[in-house]
Each structure stands twice: as structure tokens, then as C-alpha cells.
Amino acid sequence: MTYELYYWDGIQGRGEFVRLALEEAGSDYIDVTREPGRGTDAMMAIIKSEAEAHIPFAPPFLKDGAQIVSHVANILFYLGPKLGLAPGDESLRIFANGLQLTITDFVAEIHDSHHPIALSKYYEDQKAESKARSAEFRTSRIPKFLGYFERVLQRNPAGGAHIVGNALSTVDLSLFQVVEGLRYAFPRAMRDFEERFAGLAALHGLVAARPRIAAYLASPRRLAFNENGIFRHYPELDGES
Amino acid sequence: MTYELYYWDGIQGRGEFVRLALEEAGSDYIDVTREPGRGTDAMMAIIKSEAEAHIPFAPPFLKDGAQIVSHVANILFYLGPKLGLAPGDESLRIFANGLQLTITDFVAEIHDSHHPIALSKYYEDQKAESKARSAEFRTSRIPKFLGYFERVLQRNPAGGAHIVGNALSTVDLSLFQVVEGLRYAFPRAMRDFEERFAGLAALHGLVAARPRIAAYLASPRRLAFNENGIFRHYPELDGES
Numbered sequence: 445m446t447y448e449l450y451y452w453d454g455i456q457g458r459g460e461f462v463r464l465a466l467e468e469a470g471s472d473y474i475d476v477t478r479e480p481g482r483g484t485d486a487m488m489a490i491i492k493s494e495a496e497a498h499i500p501f502a503p504p505f506l507k508d509g510a511q512i513v514s515h516v517a518n519i520l521f522y523l524g525p526k527l528g529l530a531p532g533d534e535s536l537r538i539f540a541n542g543l544q545l546t547i548t549d550f551v552a553e554i555h556d557s558h559h560p561i562a563l564s565k566y567y568e569d570q571k572a573e574s575k576a577r578s579a580e581f582r583t584s585r586i587p588k589f590l591g592y593f594e595r596v597l598q599r600n601p602a603g604g605a606h607i608v609g610n611a612l613s614t615v616d617l618s619l620f621q622v623v624e625g626l627r628y629a630f631p632r633a634m635r636d637f638e639e640r641f642a643g644l645a646a647l648h649g650l651v652a653a654r655p656r657i658a659a660y661l662a663s664p665r666r667l668a669f670n671e672n673g674i675f676r677h678y679p680e681l682d683g684e685s
Numbered sequence: 686m687t688y689e690l691y692y693w694d695g696i697q698g699r700g701e702f703v704r705l706a707l708e709e710a711g712s713d714y715i716d717v718t719r720e721p722g723r724g725t726d727a728m729m730a731i732i733k734s735e736a737e738a739h740i741p742f743a744p745p746f747l748k749d750g751a752q753i754v755s756h757v758a759n760i761l762f763y764l765g766p767k768l769g770l771a772p773g774d775e776s777l778r779i780f781a782n783g784l785q786l787t788i789t790d791f792v793a794e795i796h797d798s799h800h801p802i803a804l805s806k807y808y809e810d811q812k813a814e815s816k817a818r819s820a821e822f823r824t825s826r827i828p829k830f831l832g833y834f835e836r837v838l839q840r841n842p843a844g845g846a847h848i849v850g851n852a853l854s855t856v857d858l859s860l861f862q863v864v865e866g867l868r869y870a871f872p873r874a875m876r877d878f879e880e881r882f883a884g885l886a887a888l889h890g891l892v893a894a895r896p897r898i899a900a901y902l903a904s905p906r907r908l909a910f911n912e913n914g915i916f917r918h919y920p921e922l923d924g925e926s
Binding site: 496497498501505512517518535541545548552556562563565584589592595596601 | 737738739746755759779787789790803806817818821
């Protein structure tokens with residue numbers, strides 16, 4: 445069965461956490477809104493459907509036959525075992541889900557660094573507030589979140605190459621994406637990242653070197669980061685005057 | 686086995702979504718930080734533990750023997766089947782998890798209505814920004830989220846008494862709490878709630894009338910809403926001049 449991923453076209457956004465899992469597994473999937481003849485209309489048709497009982501609140505969502513799965517953490521929890529990217533041990537799987545939900549919260553904060561007041565307004569209309577929020581985000585939140593993941597890596601009883609157990613999971617792939625995005629958006633705040641978070645830096649390198657991930661990153665399927673997505677590079681939010 | 690819930694004392698907060706499930710099921714549980722002789726130190730000892738591999742990022746978290754489960758949605762996904770508060774059908778359970786994660790996002794936005802700039806600062810230090818964010822929250826986000834849940838209720842193929850299937854689930858309990866909290870925090874914005882969201886209003890009434898929930902709400906275990914929690918009543922954020 446071909447998986448159908450539904451997400452906004454033109455940005456990596458939250459959809460990228462799902463794409464990385466599907467790409468690493470070599471899955472057969474369709475990125476629906478980028479398909480000629482389908483596009484964003486096909487996604488909105490499901491969100492606004494009168495016939496579908498299990499409508500999602502927002503993208504991304506996945507269709508696996510009749511099953512609709514919404515929210516990144518839910519999609520990855522669902523896909524993980526099917527793609528061979530989840531711990532086999534149930535207890536570790538619950539821990540992995542908690543880590544993924546911490547990433548969810550972190551991503552929401554990353555988004556709000558450039559949209560602290562209103563989702564419906566442009567960044568330019570909330571620039572002063574974004575500067576204030578980003579200052580807190582850079583000095584307090586980035587170190588808190590990355591410090592947490594670094595501690596979990598260092599504590600992993602199976603060794604610190606992976607965040608859970610001794611094999612690659614969707615959480616490793618998501619942490620790669622978070623690091624990649626933060627380096628794009630906040631290069632100044634992240635400049636001593638390797639020294640401060642050596643375990644995460646190694647994990648980032650390990651994921652980037654996976655053959656299928658490397659091929660994906662070099663392909664046209666991987667869109668570039670841009671200022672419509674979640675990770676946006678605005679120098680003034682990175683502490684440049 | 687007695688469940689141990691760890692959360693900040695003195696507020697309902699995110700812990701309340703877990704308490705409602707444990708109370709409805711008549712579970713044997715300990716609210717650890719409210720226990721004489723344990724308190725918040727017992728919670729911080731786990732978060733800062735050097736011995737524990739599966740440290741949580743933040744409260745609430747649940748201990749079930751050696752298993753630590755963090756994040757509300759993860760805790761409820763874990764507890765649901767054990768407490769008889771999850772759909773038996775796997776497909777519905779995935780849908781329920783997606784709904785719970787939509788509630789997670791909504792709760793984060795409710796929190797940020799009074800903390801749009803910095804978690805580390807007081808409300809009074811971000812009052813102007815809170816007013817701007819709350820205006821958007823009241824006029825755009827409350828109707829969007831409640832409208833979504835209302836549509837899901839109305840579409841439920843098993844009838845609209847419950848949000849998923851034909852029996853009470855943790856998602857119903859969480860929706861009760863969201864409605865209860867919004868009515869406390871934004872009474873003005875919520876004044877025509879019953880007319881606009883009739884299905885949600887009926888669900889709120891159904892949950893409030895459950896004997897164990899009614900007993901819990903009348904007990905000293907249910908703390909009152911207050912201005913240290915997530916749902917805060919600041920008249921100026923509710924559109925009063």
C-alpha cells in the first residue's frame with residue numbers, strides 16, 4: 445500500500461519529520477500536494493470533507509488506505525514499527541513517544557519565535573515582539589531543550605549513538621531535522637553547538653550519512669529551508685543588530 | 686500497582702488532564718507533590734536524577750512501577766486501555782490520539798495567551814503583548830479549535846454523545862477540562878458557547894454528571910482555577926476595557 449502524505453507544498457515544515465522517516469525506510473509514498481493534478485486542493489478536500497468522520501485539524505496527516513493519522517508524533521508512532529524505525533521493546537517505545545512529544549513542543553516554540561502574537565499576521569507585523577521572544581528562545585529555550593536531549597543521549601544504557609536503544613528510530617531522524625533547522629535559522633546562536641552538544645552533533649552526522657537520507661537530501665524532493673517555513677533565518681532574531 | 690502522578694503542586698495545569706482520567710476510573714493513585722513528606726523535591730529528584738535513564742523533560746509525568754511516562758497525550762495513550770477509557774478498536778485509538786494532540790496544541794496556545802514572549806517572565810512584564818495575542822486567540826483560535834471538535838462530535842458515526850466511538854474516553858474528559866478552563870479564563874468570549882457549540886456543551890454536561898467526576902470536582906483534591914495555572918482569568922485579556 446502506498447502511503448499518502450498530506451502537507452503544505454513549498455516548505456519543509458512539520459511534514460519533513462514524516463518525510464525523513466519514509467525516505468530512510470525507502471517507503472513507497474506520495475507527497476500528495478506536490479503531485480501534478482492533485483495539489484493543495486486534494487488536501488483541503490479531506491480537511492473540509494462532509495463525508496469523512498475522522499477529519500484532521502491541520503496538516504500534516506497521513507493516509508494509509510482508509511486510515512487517516514494526524515499530528516507528527518501520532519504519524520511517527522504509527523509508522524515507526526511498520527518502517528523498522530521504532531524500538532521493539534514496548535517500554536522504550538513509550539519513552540520514544542515522550543521524546544517525540546518534547547520535539548513537538550520545541551518545534552511549536554521555534555515557530556512562535558517569529559510568530560509570537562498572531563498566526564494570521566505576517567512576521568513583519570510582529571517583528572518587535574519576535575525579537576523579544578527570540579532573545580528568550582536563544583538564551584533560555586535552545587539550551588534547555590538541546591541540553592535535555594544531550595543528557596538523554598549520554599545516559600542511554602545502550603550507548604549514546606542513538607537517542608533510544610541501540611538502533612536508528614524516528615526520534616533520531618527528528619533530532620537531525622531540529623539541529624539542521626536551528627543551524628539554518630540561528631547560525632549565530634548555534635555556532636558553538638558541536639562543543640556544547642557533542643552527542644547531538646555526532647547523532648546529526650550519523651543521520652546525515654545514512655545512504656538513503658544522504659540521497660534524499662541531495663534530491664529535488666528535499667526543499668530548501670525558506671522564510672515561509674518553521675525554521676526561518678532572520679538575522680535580527682539571531683542576535684545581530 | 687499504585688500510579689504515581691508527578692506535577693507542580695498548587696495548580697490544575699496539565700496534570701489535571703491525567704487526574705480526571707484516574708478519578709473517573711476510580712484508580713489507586715498518588716499525587717506525589719501533594720503528599721506530606723514528598724512534595725516537589727520528590728519530583729525534581731527524578732527530573733535531575735543521575736541514575737535514571739528515562740528522565741522526563743518536564744512535568745506532568747506518571748510512574749507505573751519502573752516505567753516513566755511523560756507528556757499528557759503519552760500518559761493518556763498509555764493509561765487509556767488500562768483504565769477502560771480508550772476505544773477498543775485500534776483505528777479509533779489512533780484517531781483519539783490525534784484529537785488528544787490537537788488538545789495539546791490548543792492548551793499550549795491557551796498558555797501563551799498570557800505568556801507570549803517569555804516563560805521566564807511574569808505576566809505583568811508581557812501584558813501589552815498578551816492583550817494582542819489574546820485578541821487573536823479569542824476571535825480566531827477559540828472558534829477554530831472548538832469548531833473543529835464540534836464538527837468531529839456531529840460527524841461521529843456512533844452518535845455525537847462522545848467524541849470517539851460510543852463510550853467515554855480520555856478525550857471526552859480532556860474536552861470537559863478545556864471547556865471548563867476557557868469558561869473560567871474567558872467568560873466574555875465564551876458567553877454564547879452553548880448556542881454555538883451545542884454538542885460540546887452537552888458533552889461537558891455529560892462528563893460533569895459522571896458520579897466519580899462530580900465527587901472529584903466537589904472534593905479538596907480538585908484545586909480551584911487560579912492565576913498561576915494555564916487557564917487564567919485576566920479581564921483585560923477577555924476583551925474588557
